[in-house]
Amino acid sequence: MQYSSLDQFLATGKPLLAKGPVAMIFVEDEIEVDTTIRHHLDSGFTQVLVLMPEGFTLPEDVISKVHRINFDMVAGQDFTDAVNTVIAAAPGIWLYYCFNAEYLFFPFCETRTIGEMLAFHAEERRDAMLCYVIDLYAGDLYRHSNAVSLEDAHMDKSGYYALARNDPANHNHPKERQLDFFGGLRWRYEEHIPAPRRNIDRIALFRACDGLNLEPNHRFNDEEYNTYACPWHHNLTAAIVSFRTAKALKRNPGSTFDIETFKWHNSTPFEWHSRQLLDLGLMEPGQWF
Template sequence: MRYGDLDGFISSTLPKTIKGPLAMIFVEDLLEVDSTLRHHMDLGFHEIALFAPTELTLPRDLAEAVHRIDFHSARQRPVDLINRIIAAAPDIWMYYCFNAEYLFFPFCETRSAREMLSFTTEERRDSVLCYVIDLYAGDLVANESAVSLTEAYLDRSGYYAQSRLDPANHNHPLERQLDFFGGLRWRYEEHIPQRRRKIDRIALFRAQPGLHLRENHTFNIEEYNTFACPWHNNVTATICSFRTAKALKLNPGSTYDISDFRWRNSARFEWNSQQLMDLGLMEPGQWF
């Protein structure tokens, strides 16, 4: 089903038929839209709201499987659209990402997103911390956009965390909250605005009345922004993303400074959750 704007989706479909989990995918360019959709469908997201420009053409099977909403990235902010959906459909699990981004969670090859979120709900958690791990093509001559599914690399080290300070409480550290850094945003930080260098994103969450997503990928309810509950570690997830690599290669201010993203700590991405757990980029918590 296609909608000219978000109003049509909200008034005719969202509160009536969407039970969740709902994936919201925002198309910033036309790269790897099909693979992004198919990946998330394979994870068990049977309800997908695709925010896409009018010039995007989808194969028939994908066009019939998603709720497509016309999207103009130059004048519409995803955070505003997400907050409108949160307000319209409280109490369902939601997820958001951009094209050429791929969600992985522990054991996702054999367990669905619905199973993982059901377990998270049983643990009395309303959010799942996700780390955005940069992917990049190994050959930038053959892949000028820095995107290659068949020859994708990631950094296997160089990730770190800092205490997240509370500006409303004399900059004391916030409980169970950290700012995470690493990947291309760390290695090429001179080309990345400071406010965009974090790699943590609360991309999986359960909507509720009054919940509001902020521009920095955190929420106004602070418990949503924690990496674990007070008594034990929880499931975390990874969003493997070409988004930063694309931006660095397509931006005139950085593209000529980069001939190869690979370095001594690059590793071929194997497209499975075990590799990400082995690298310490996500964990199952109490879910085995």
């Protein structure tokens, strides 16, 4: 189905939000839109909302499987407003959001669905899940000038770290069970990345509730949603492998000519398998086996 706006979708398609998990894919450009959609359909989301500019096209094999909503971030529409609108319309439902050329991986995702994972996560009394956004980039930028290639995808195998997240409202003492995570291209090319956008943590999976709001920094107004684990043990985390930063660095005139290759001595080919991310410590299975 196609909708002229998010308001029209909620007016006519709100019953589709009665059961989750629901994925929201925000399309910024026409790069790897089809593969992003197919990947998340295969992950087991009950519904997939694709918010994209009206002039973009979708391949025939996915048109009938998603709900296309006219939405243009380039024209100034804010993805946080859209997420918060869906939150208000779907209390109690697990939601997820990402952008095109981003792909969700979670522990054992090759044999288990997103619904199975979130059912376990909810049993541990968790309403949100920390996701690490792991930068992908093409190994050969001469062949792939937009830095995107699924067949030649690379990632950093080290260089990730965390710092305490201080609370200005509490004399800058560290917040409980919250950290700021860094690494990847946003760490290596930080001179081209504004400081507020250097984090690689995103609460991309969460259960909607009354009064909950997503903020522009990918955190929520409920501090418990921003925690990486419960007080008594480690919880599941997931990873979103993303070409988004690499695309931006090559598209930006201020950085593109400074970068001949993203590869360095800690680059490794991405294997498109959760085991690689688990082995590198880039997501956590918690108590789920």
